[in-house]
Amino acid sequence: MPLRTLYRASWFVKASFIICFFVIFFVAGVTYKNMSDLSESSELVEHRYEIGIQLEMAMSYLKDAETGQRGFIITKDSVYLDPYFSGRENINNSLAALKQLLQDNPTQKKSLRELTELIDERLANFQEAQRFLVQKNNDIESPKFIPIFSKGKVLMDEIRQKIKEMTDLESLQLHEKQKEYKNNLKLTPIFLYIIILLTLVIMVIAYRKIMNDVRMFKIKNEQLELFRESANLSEIISKHGRWKWDIEDDSFEFSDNLYRLLGEEPHSFPPTVENFLKYVHPDDVEKVAEQVTQMREEKDLPFIFYRVVHKNGNIRHLKAYGRTVTNKWGKQNLLGTTTDITDEIANFKALEERNIELERNNRELSAFNHVASHDLQEPLRKIQTFLSRLEEKEEENLSATGVKYMSRIKNAATRMRLLIDDLLQFSRTNKADKIFEISDINVLFEEAMEDLAEKIHEKEATIHADSFPKMYVIPFQIQQLFINLVGNSLKYKAEDRAPKITINYEKVSAEGESLLSKTSHENYHKITYKDNGIGFDNEFAEKIFILFHRLHNRNEYSGTGIGLSICKKIVQNHRGYIFASGEEGVGATFTIYLPIT
Amino acid sequence: MNQDYINIALADDDEDDRLFFTDAFDELKIQTRVTTYNDGVYLMDYLNSEDALLPNVLFLDLNMPRKTGMECLKEIKANPKFNDIAIAIYSTSASEEDIENTFIQGANIYIKKPDSFKKLKKALAEVVTINWQYHTSGLNKDNFLLRL
Numbered sequence: 001m002p003l004r005t006l007y008r009a010s011w012f013v014k015a016s017f018i019i020c021f022f023v024i025f026f027v028a029g030v031t032y033k034n035m036s037d038l039s040e041s042s043e044l045v046e047h048r049y050e051i052g053i054q055l056e057m058a059m060s061y062l063k064d065a066e067t068g069q070r071g072f073i074i075t076k077d078s079v080y081l082d083p084y085f086s087g088r089e090n091i092n093n094s095l096a097a098l099k100q101l102l103q104d105n106p107t108q109k110k111s112l113r114e115l116t117e118l119i120d121e122r123l124a125n126f127q128e129a130q131r132f133l134v135q136k137n138n139d140i141e142s143p144k145f146i147p148i149f150s151k152g153k154v155l156m157d158e159i160r161q162k163i164k165e166m167t168d169l170e171s172l173q174l175h176e177k178q179k180e181y182k183n184n185l186k187l188t189p190i191f192l193y194i195i196i197l198l199t200l201v202i203m204v205i206a207y208r209k210i211m212n213d214v215r216m217f218k219i220k221n222e223q224l225e226l227f228r229e230s231a232n233l234s235e236i237i238s239k240h241g242r243w244k245w246d247i248e249d250d251s252f253e254f255s256d257n258l259y260r261l262l263g264e265e266p267h268s269f270p271p272t273v274e275n276f277l278k279y280v281h282p283d284d285v286e287k288v289a290e291q292v293t294q295m296r297e298e299k300d301l302p303f304i305f306y307r308v309v310h311k312n313g314n315i316r317h318l319k320a321y322g323r324t325v326t327n328k329w330g331k332q333n334l335l336g337t338t339t340d341i342t343d344e345i346a347n348f349k350a351l352e353e354r355n356i357e358l359e360r361n362n363r364e365l366s367a368f369n370h371v372a373s374h375d376l377q378e379p380l381r382k383i384q385t386f387l388s389r390l391e392e393k394e395e396e397n398l399s400a401t402g403v404k405y406m407s408r409i410k411n412a413a414t415r416m417r418l419l420i421d422d423l424l425q426f427s428r429t430n431k432a433d434k435i436f437e438i439s440d441i442n443v444l445f446e447e448a449m450e451d452l453a454e455k456i457h458e459k460e461a462t463i464h465a466d467s468f469p470k471m472y473v474i475p476f477q478i479q480q481l482f483i484n485l486v487g488n489s490l491k492y493k494a495e496d497r498a499p500k501i502t503i504n505y506e507k508v509s510a511e512g513e514s515l516l517s518k519t520s521h522e523n524y525h526k527i528t529y530k531d532n533g534i535g536f537d538n539e540f541a542e543k544i545f546i547l548f549h550r551l552h553n554r555n556e557y558s559g560t561g562i563g564l565s566i567c568k569k570i571v572q573n574h575r576g577y578i579f580a581s582g583e584e585g586v587g588a589t590f591t592i593y594l595p596i597t
Numbered sequence: 598m599n600q601d602y603i604n605i606a607l608a609d610d611d612e613d614d615r616l617f618f619t620d621a622f623d624e625l626k627i628q629t630r631v632t633t634y635n636d637g638v639y640l641m642d643y644l645n646s647e648d649a650l651l652p653n654v655l656f657l658d659l660n661m662p663r664k665t666g667m668e669c670l671k672e673i674k675a676n677p678k679f680n681d682i683a684i685a686i687y688s689t690s691a692s693e694e695d696i697e698n699t700f701i702q703g704a705n706i707y708i709k710k711p712d713s714f715k716k717l718k719k720a721l722a723e724v725v726t727i728n729w730q731y732h733t734s735g736l737n738k739d740n741f742l743l744r745l
Binding site: 381382385386392417 | 611613614617620689690692710711712713714715717
């Protein structure tokens with residue numbers, strides 16, 4: 001893994017190239033050194049041969065002189081003495097050349113001095129022999145000549161020995177030097193070869209890395225291109241436009257769709273503030289220009305709303321927002337989005353209008369309901385009052401049928417009174433003054449029972465209620481709820497038994513209740529109200545709450561069909577739920593859920 | 598001022614109601630003198646006239662054309678000359694709103710028009726025989742609405 005990370009690192013290529021550069025530099029240095037060593041070596045060889053040649057030449061001149069002298073001795077012809085005369089000068093030339101050649105080598109220099117001395121001695125010996133021969137008339141038999149001649153031979157041998165010594169030393173030194181060079185030359189090619197191979201490997205890896213990076217760049221580029229395309233699409237769908245403001249350069253970039261929001265083809269004009277402001281509605285130009293100035297100073301743009309006018313005269317509403325973003329190198333760009341909210345505004349307006357209309361309808365309906373039931377009361381009251389007067393004053397003047405009819409009229413009027421009262425109450429439940437307070441439900445229940453005390457006593461009903469906690473409710477409506485429920489139970493009591501009512505309380509969470517689904521609150525007060533009245537078929541469990549809906553004939557029971565509708569209305573006002581279930585002849589159960597806020 | 602009988606006034610635009618009202622007092626064995634006015638304007642014109650004989654108890658219907666009972670109530674309460682008049686609201690409606698507003702404006706009692714003649718007589722008898730001094734000083738909203 002570390003190798004892989006190394007390979008991935010962005011400085012890898014740079015490092016590879018630096019290494020290659022140094023390796024090539026090094027290889028060039030080593031090669032240069034080898035080349036110069038090689039030429040030095042050949043110079044040395046040449047040098048050695050020069051020395052050898054000069055030594056051989058010196059020796060050969062000496063031999064020539066010796067041979068010449070011997071020829072002279074035998075023939076007495078002085079022609080043979082030529083090499084002897086020229087020998088002296090030639091030898092001196094060779095010795096001078098040798099001195100030059102051997103000046104860097106102290107051992108050889110010393111040997112050369114000794115050689116020179118020997119040669120000088122030999123030449124002196126020649127001269128001595130020559131002088132003797134001339135004086136004694138070439139008497140080679142003379143006992144004086146023999147030692148001179150013999151000394152010459154000894155000196156020649158010594159000289160030959162010295163030259164050999166010198167040549168040998170030179171050869172040895174050359175040999176050693178050459179051995180050294182050979183060693184050097186044997187190692188360097190392998191070393192260089194390995195290094196160059198290594199460099200090649202590094203370069204190949206670097207190349208691969210570069211190619212890999214290029215491939216990755218291409219992939220990333222493609223992804224970016226796709227992303228850009230999808231961003232463009234989503235801009236079109238969501239009616240967005242993007243813009244970028246380079247704060248340093250004071251230059252803008254507009255996205256394609258921003259041009260479309262202004263009703264233009266993409267990039268149809270240079271993106272500048274001046275060009276943009278041409279599209280802003282004349283009434284909004286000042287505001288927008290001010291915002292742009294503010295943006296320059298604060299580098300942050302709050303939401304701004306303005307209108308633009310398209311070439312065709314269409315007015316669109318836009319909303320813009322921008323924020324400064326600083327990149328790694330401290331460069332600041334203000335990035336912004338602009339949205340066309342014309343449709344939203346239109347929708348909002350339509351909704352608002354409908355709301356107003358709805359509210360007006362509701363108010364009218366409520367007023368109608370109130371006025372109708374209120375105004376209906378007046379003539380009804382008079383009918384009832386006149387009936388009571390008639391009954392009091394004229395009853396004895398009526399026939400039996402007349403009395404019966406009058407009693408029917410009275411019943412009808414009473415029933416109408418009941419209907420109107422209930423309707424009034426229903427419209428009151430609908431009215432707007434829903435003031436919620438934290439209320440003691442036990443007290444509200446007690447007050448409701450006081451209202452019904454007479455009827456409860458008359459029907460000999462027994463009522464058991466749990467203790468309730470305090471709740472956040474509209475007090476008079478909750479009291480009404482209890483009145484209506486208990487009133488209902490008393491009204492629909494079973495013939496054969498006294499009414500028995502139980503009210504249970506429980507605090508529940510919405511999740512655990514099978515009756516509740518899609519509730520707005522998590523926890524609810526659950527009030528379970530149960531009676532032992534005539535009950536009803538579960539088929540009617542929902543119809544029972546519908547306004548004016550009755551399950552029984554008017555002759556049997558006197559209900560108006562409004563009481564339970566009011567109950568439902570009250571529970572709805574509290575954002576709660578009421579459910580009914582029943583069994584015919586056994587009793588009814590009402591389950592009420594009021595949200596815990 | 599003759600103190601042998603109680604001076605009663607009623608302002609109500611409804612002819613039948615005025616008839617029930619006067620009939621009820623005719624049948625009651627109380628010494629009263631009943632005057633009725635067809636609406637608030639007639640009533641106030643009379644009360645504001647110089648030789649007006651101010652009633653002891655004034656019954657005011659709320660819903661009247663030209664000048665409503667509420668407007669009459671405000672005018673009467675604003676004028677110290679009428680301080681001694683006991684005011685009974687006499688209306689078909691018994692809405693919380695009306696009861697509340699008339700109580701605040703200083704009416705003394707509120708009667709919901711009953712639906713039988715017998716109850717009417719009972720209510721009127723009760724109102725007329727109330728010891729106003731005592732009733733007014735209480736200023737109690739609980740017994741403001743007359744219960745029958």
